[in-house]
Amino acid sequence: MNLILLFHDDFLAETRVRLTGRRLEHVLTVHRAALGDELTVGVEGGRVGRGRVVRIDGDALEMEVALDRDPPAPLPLVLVLALPRPKVMNRVIAGVASLGVKRVFLINAWRVEKSYWSSPRLRGLREQTILGLEQAKDTVLPSIELRRLFRPFVEDELPTIARGTRALVAHPGAAEECPRDLREPATLAIGPEGGFIAEEIASLERIGFTPVSLGPRVLRVETAVAAIIGRLF
Amino acid sequence: MNLILLFHDDFLAETRVRLTGRRLEHVLTVHRAALGDELTVGVEGGRVGRGRVVRIDGDALEMEVALDRDPPAPLPLVLVLALPRPKVMNRVIAGVASLGVKRVFLINAWRVEKSYWSSPRLRGLREQTILGLEQAKDTVLPSIELRRLFRPFVEDELPTIARGTRALVAHPGAAEECPRDLREPATLAIGPEGGFIAEEIASLERIGFTPVSLGPRVLRVETAVAAIIGRLF
Numbered sequence: 001m002n003l004i005l006l007f008h009d010d011f012l013a014e015t016r017v018r019l020t021g022r023r024l025e026h027v028l029t030v031h032r033a034a035l036g037d038e039l040t041v042g043v044e045g046g047r048v049g050r051g052r053v054v055r056i057d058g059d060a061l062e063m064e065v066a067l068d069r070d071p072p073a074p075l076p077l078v079l080v081l082a083l084p085r086p087k088v089m090n091r092v093i094a095g096v097a098s099l100g101v102k103r104v105f106l107i108n109a110w111r112v113e114k115s116y117w118s119s120p121r122l123r124g125l126r127e128q129t130i131l132g133l134e135q136a137k138d139t140v141l142p143s144i145e146l147r148r149l150f151r152p153f154v155e156d157e158l159p160t161i162a163r164g165t166r167a168l169v170a171h172p173g174a175a176e177e178c179p180r181d182l183r184e185p186a187t188l189a190i191g192p193e194g195g196f197i198a199e200e201i202a203s204l205e206r207i208g209f210t211p212v213s214l215g216p217r218v219l220r221v222e223t224a225v226a227a228i229i230g231r232l233f
Numbered sequence: 234m235n236l237i238l239l240f241h242d243d244f245l246a247e248t249r250v251r252l253t254g255r256r257l258e259h260v261l262t263v264h265r266a267a268l269g270d271e272l273t274v275g276v277e278g279g280r281v282g283r284g285r286v287v288r289i290d291g292d293a294l295e296m297e298v299a300l301d302r303d304p305p306a307p308l309p310l311v312l313v314l315a316l317p318r319p320k321v322m323n324r325v326i327a328g329v330a331s332l333g334v335k336r337v338f339l340i341n342a343w344r345v346e347k348s349y350w351s352s353p354r355l356r357g358l359r360e361q362t363i364l365g366l367e368q369a370k371d372t373v374l375p376s377i378e379l380r381r382l383f384r385p386f387v388e389d390e391l392p393t394i395a396r397g398t399r400a401l402v403a404h405p406g407a408a409e410e411c412p413r414d415l416r417e418p419a420t421l422a423i424g425p426e427g428g429f430i431a432e433e434i435a436s437l438e439r440i441g442f443t444p445v446s447l448g449p450r451v452l453r454v455e456t457a458v459a460a461i462i463g464r465l466f
Contacts, residue, residue, distance in 0.1 A: 002451045072448065072449040072450050091324075094453075095453070095455075095456045098450060098452055098453065098456060099450070099452070099456065099460070100450060135451060135452070135453055136450035136451055136452065137449065137450065137451055138450065180413060180414055181413055181414075214463075215305065216305040216370065217305050217331060217332070217333060217369035217370065217371065218235045218368060218369055218370055219331055219332070219368070219369065219459075220327075220328070220331065220368055222328075222455070222456075222459075223328045223331060223332065223455075223459045224459075226452075226455075226456045226457075226458075226459035226460045226463065227332065227459045227460065227462060227463030228463060229460060229463070230447075230459065230460030230461060230462070230463030230464040231463040231464055
């Protein structure tokens with residue numbers, strides 16, 4: 001936790017906050033905060049600054065906060081991700097949030113197992129985005145939207161979402177290399193383990209997506225997302 | 234497992250292999266391999282090709298293999314990584330192997346907790362590199378060396394290791410931006426959670442390392458490694 005993310009409900013007064021629960025425990029056991037210590041804080045959707053610990057009691061800790069700078073710039077990227085396996089979901093989402101992606105669609109695809117859609121992990125996505133922001137010292141929560149039907153999403157919604165952006169789909173074996181150092185917004189689609197099937201790639205190409213390759217290596221989704229984002233921006 | 238990695242001991246004859254244990258189980262339960270099926274295989278340190286299943290019995294499966302191509306090119310990168318927390322060790326190492334890094338030093342640093350060096354995970358690193366190679370369809374195992382003393386390593390060994398390469402240390406807050414699309418070999422040092430301390434950065438600078446920044450976001454080590462590699466190569 002490199003930044004303590006504060007929410008509206010934490011504020012007792014304009015510059016006074018009260019931490020409880022997970023954040024309190026982390027601050028006491030990992031940061032070992034004592035009276036007078038200063039910690040990096042940020043307000044959800046807002047600015048970043050310092051919080052000085054002014055009170056510690058059994059179930060809460062209070063800080064006086066001074067917010068004096070903006071959070072890191074968001075990535076100009078919409079990520080369209082085939083729903084990952086539940087086992088990797090948490091770290092994919094926390095990783096994506098830490099990288100600064102602000103809009104994510106988790107979509108169905110032929111090779112997404114149906115059971116993934118009933119994973120309880122899908123109810124904990126917001127918590128994972130908070131962990132990612134705390135890691136990266138960011139305050140702006142990404143939106144994460146679920147789309148259980150591939151074709152209606154790609155045909156009816158995605159053209160509008162991707163309009164005016166560089167639209168790419170990561171596809172091992174694509175003839176074109178993944179571009180570098182984009183100076184424009186992008187929409188990036190990443191398939192499931194085993195990749196999108198040919199029909200799905202064709203659907204994406206029809207609405208203007210270019211299949212691009214990262215080379216012959218097949219990477220796990222969390223590694224691929226970070227490597228592609230590192231390359232694009 | 235996008236490639237089944239074969240070892241010398243698996244060969245019954247020049248083109249005939251016998252799988253047992255973890256790989257057998259994976260091939261039977263995940264690939265659901267049947268007689269006559271073809272699977273992607275590769276020989277440790279050698280070529281890649283196809284294996285045709287010619288026999289399945291209770292405790293083993295046999296394949297006839299034909300190896301006809303080289304594995305993906307290695308990354309021209311030596312990675313010097315502060316020993317990660319045991320909890321993330323496995324996926325850091327598997328990720329690094331999947332990205333094609335062939336030489337890794339896990340080193341001590343001020344902010345590496347001493348207890349990390351007695352983690353049982355350190356005895357399972359080879360297994361994790363195999364999982365990374367199977368993911369990325371590679372066959373060449375990286376070497377992973379442990380160095381428990383920072384200064385002797387940096388002062389006595391690292392200058393030779395880094396000679397003739399672009400030597401970089403990832404350092405949040407560095408004035409210089411991390412370069413892109415290197416056309417030369419590199420040596421990349423990445424610190425522990427919380428970063429290298431100033432004295433460590435100074436030691437690395439003295440032997441020719443340049444501190445470079447990836448921007449204001451602090452990333453988890455596995456995310457940072459992939460993002461930097463995606464950017465460099």
